[in-house]
Amino acid sequence: MAIIKPSIPKGTRDFSPAEMVRRNYIFETISSVFRKFGYQEIQTPTLESLETLTGKYGDEGDKLIFKILNSGDFLSKIPTDKLGSQTSTTITSSISEKALRYDLTVPFARYVVMHQNDISFPFKRFQIQPVWRADRPQKGRYREFYQCDADVVGSESLLNEAEFILIYHEALNKLGLKDFTIKLNNRKILSGIAEIIGKPELMVDMTVAIDKLDKIGFDGVSKELIERGFTMADIEVLKPVIMLKGTNESKIENLQFVLKNSSIGLKGIEEIETIFSYLASLRPPTSDLKPLPLELDITLARGLNYYTGAIFEVKTNEVAMGSIGGGGRYDDLTGMFGLKDLTGVGISFGADRIYDVMEELKLFPETSSESTRVMISNFDAVAEKYALPLLGELRDAGINSEIYPTHAKLKKQLNYADDKKIPFVILIGSEEMDRGTLSLKNMKSGDQQKLTIDQIISALSV
Template sequence: MASVKPSVPRGTRDFSPAEMAKRNYIFDTIKSVFRKYGYQQIETPTMENLSTLMGKYGDEGDKLIFKVLDSGDFVSNIQGEFDTLFTVINKIISKNIRLSNLPENDADYKYYRDIADYYIDLRTKWVDKTISVEELIKLSNISLDDFIVSPIDLGIESKKLTLDISEKALRYDLTVPFARYVVMHQNEITMPFKRFQVQPVWRADRPQKGRYREFYQCDADVVGSNSLLNEAEFILIYDEALTNLGLNDFTIKINNRKILSGIAEVIGKPDQIIDLTVAIDKLDKIGLDGVIKELNEKGFTDTDIEKLKPVILLQGTNEEKLVSLRKALKYSQTGLKGCDEIEGIFAYHQHFKLQKATVELDITLARGLNYYTGAIFEVKTNEVAMGSIGGGGRYDDLTGMFGLKGLTGVGISFGADRIYDVLEELKLFPETTNQTTKVLICCFDKAGETYSLSFLQELRSRGINSELYPAGAKMKKQLDYANNKNIPYTIVIGSDEMESGLLTFKNMQTGEQEKLSAEMIVAVLSE
C-alpha cells in the first residue's frame, strides 16, 4: 500500500488532550448557565435532509452548505442517467421534432442545439475520463425543464432525469435542525420548550483566523413563548457565562428585524429588505463606502442612501437612539413595533444587574439569516481582535416551514471555537484545566505494583482520579510523567512503605513530601 502524507481538510483541526480539557471547560461553564435558567439538552444528527436546510439561510448561506454525495449504486449509475438525458436531448434535436409548443424560428432551434452540444461534450469528457464526478455534477445544471418538449410528449417514462445525487447535507447550524426536531416531537415536549445543544456544524467557508469549516456551536432556544422575558434572559445568560469564563469587557449588541423592515419601508424599498440587511451587516468589515457601493449595485438610489445614512450612523445612548428611530419610522407601523419590542427588553433589565456586559442598540446589526423576524443579538469581545463570539434572535414561524404554523421562538448561540481563541490569547484558562489525573502511584518493582492495586481501587471508588504507573520504569521517568501531565500529587511505594504502611506522599507543585497512611492520603485528596 502506498504511503499517504497525513493531513486534515482545510478549516478542520485535531484536538490534543490539553486542548480538549480547555474546550470542555468552556462547554461545561456554558452548560451550567443554560441549566441554571431551565434549559434541557438534546442532540440532532450530523446529517440532515438537504431539503431541511436549503432556503433557510439566504442565498449566501445556502452556498456554504456542505452537501453529501449519495452512496451506493446511485453514483455508479451516473453514466446511465447521463445516457438517458443525452438520448432525450438528441431525440428533440436530431429528429427535428415539431410539436405545437416547440418554437420553430432559427434562434430558438440554435439555442436547443447548443444545449445538446454542451451535454454531448460533457458526455465525451466523462467517457474519456477527462472530467471528475465532482466537475461533471457542477457543470450539469441544465434540466429538461429548459426544453419546451416534455418527456411525456416524447413517449419517454416521466421521471426526473437531472442528476440529483445529493439528498443530504451536513448541519449548517443548530437552529434549523432544532425547528425540525420540534415539529417531529411536538406531542412529546412541554411548551414553552427550552433546549440547549452543543454540537459541531459545518460551513464551506474560506478558513481564516477565528473562522473554521468545522466548529462547535452552543445554542439555547425557547419555542412556544412570545414573551420578551426570554430575550431579556438571554442577555443575562451571555453576561453570566462569559463573565464566568473570565471575560471583563464585551458588548451585547441588539437590534430588531422589524426596525430594519421599517427602514426599508420608509425609503420605499420594502421588497429589498434582504439586500438592505445583507449590505449594512457588513458595515464593520467594508465600511460605509463599501456598504453604499453594494447598495448601489442592488438598485438603491443616491436619494435612498441619503435617507439611510442618518439611521445607519445613529449615535447616542440606547434611549436617545430609540427617540431618533421613532421619529424616522413614524410612518412605519412595522418599524415602530420593533422599537416597542426593544424598549420592552430594556424595561426588564431595569430589574436586573449585569456583571460585565455592555448592552448596545446597534441599527447596523442585521444578521443575514432569513428566518429572524424580531430581536437579534450579537456579542463581541473588546479585549481581542475577533469577530462575533455569539449571536441569535427571534424567529416567529421557523417551524412553519415544516408544517407547524404559528410557533414562535427565540435563541442564541455561543461560538465556542472563537471563545477558545479569545481565552487562549488572554491567558484566561485556569491552571488546573489540564489536570485530568489528581494522583499518580509510583512503584519500584512488581511487588510494589501488586501492593498498590487495592489502594488504587480505593482511591477511584472515592471519586479521586488516579493512575498507577506500570512497574519496570525508573523513578525519574515516572515523576517526569506526572510533571508532563500536570498531575499535582504522587505516591511512591517501595519496600519501606510496604513494611511500615506509611506511604511517601509528594506535592509535585511545592516539592514537599511526607509519610502518611493510606487513610490520611485519601482524606487530603478528598478535600
C-alpha cells in the same frame, strides 16, 4: 504494500487530550448556564435526509452541504445512455439521499415537527454538536466545527430575549471574559427606517450596507448605498440614524422621533423597551451583579431574511476577533416542515472563537489542563501490589488517579507525570510500606509530605 502517509481532510482538526479538556471546559460551562435557565439538551443525527437540508440555506448554502453517496452501486439508478449528458447537479438526487448536518437549526425544526405530540410548548432546548460545511478552509473557518445553540419555540414572550442576554452575560463571565459587548437590534426598526425614506423594497440592500459601518466608515457606506439605488437625499435622512450615539435610552428617544410615522418601526422600539424592562426586573440592585454590557446598535443586521424581531450579536473587546455569539427572533421556523406559525428565538455561542480568545488571554484555569489528579509510583512488584488497593480507594473517592503501568526508575516516572501535567505523585518505597504513611509530592513546588491515604484523599478532594 505501499505506506500511506497519514493525513486528515483540509478544514478538519485533531484535538489533543489537553485541548479536549479545555474544549469540554467551555462546553460544560455553557451547558450549565443553559440548564440553569431551564433549557434541556437534545441531540440529532450527524446525517439528515438531503431533502431536509436542501433549499433551507439559499443557493450558496446548498452548495456547501456535504452530500453522501448512496451505498452500493450508486450509479445503477441512472441509465447508462444518460450519464454523459447529466451534470453533477442534476444527478445528485439520484446518487445521494443523505447529507452531513449543515447547522443545528434546521435539524431542530425537523425534530420539533416530528416530536410535536411528545414535547411541551414552549419548548426550550439546547444542543452542542458538530456541523459540516464544504467551505474553503481558512484561518478561523473550518469544514467541521461545533455549534452551541439554545432556542425556545412556541412562545412570543420577549422575556425569552431578555433571558438570552443574561445567558450570554453569565456564561462569558464564568469563562473569564471581562470586556465584551452584547449588541441588540430589531428587524422591525430596520424595516421602519427603510419605510420612512420610501424605499421599503430596498430594506435588505440598506442593511447590508450599514452593517459594514465599522469596516468601511460612513463614506464607504454612503458610496455603497448609492450603488444600491439610494439617493443623496435618502442618505441625509439615514445619516443621523446610522451614526446614532449616546446611551441606550437616548438612542430610543431619537428613534421614537425619527420613526414617529412608521408603525412597524415604533413596534420594534416598543419590543426593545420591553426587553430592557424585563432585564431591569430580572436584575435587582445587588452588589455582586456586574453591569450588563448591552448596546442598542441600529447598524446590526445579521441575516435579515431569516430574523423577524430582536437580533443579537456578541463581540469581545479584548482580542481582535469577529463575533463570538449571535442570534435572534424568527417566525415560522417549522413552517418548512408543515407546522405553521410557531414562533421562536435562539442564540448561538461561537465555541471555536471563544477558545481562541481564552487561549490568547490565558483564561483557562490550571485545573482545566488536568486529566489525572494524582499518579502512584511503581518501583517493583511488591510496591505495585501494595499500591493497587490504594488506587482503588482514590478512585472510589472520585479522584482521577492512575498508577505508572510498569516498574521503572523514579526519574522516568516523574518525567511521565510532568509530560501529562499531573500535579501530584504518591511515592511508595519500602519505608512507606513499613510505616503506612505515603510520600505525596507536589510536582509544581517540589514539596513532599508524609500522609496516610485518608489524609491524601482529604487533601486532594478540596
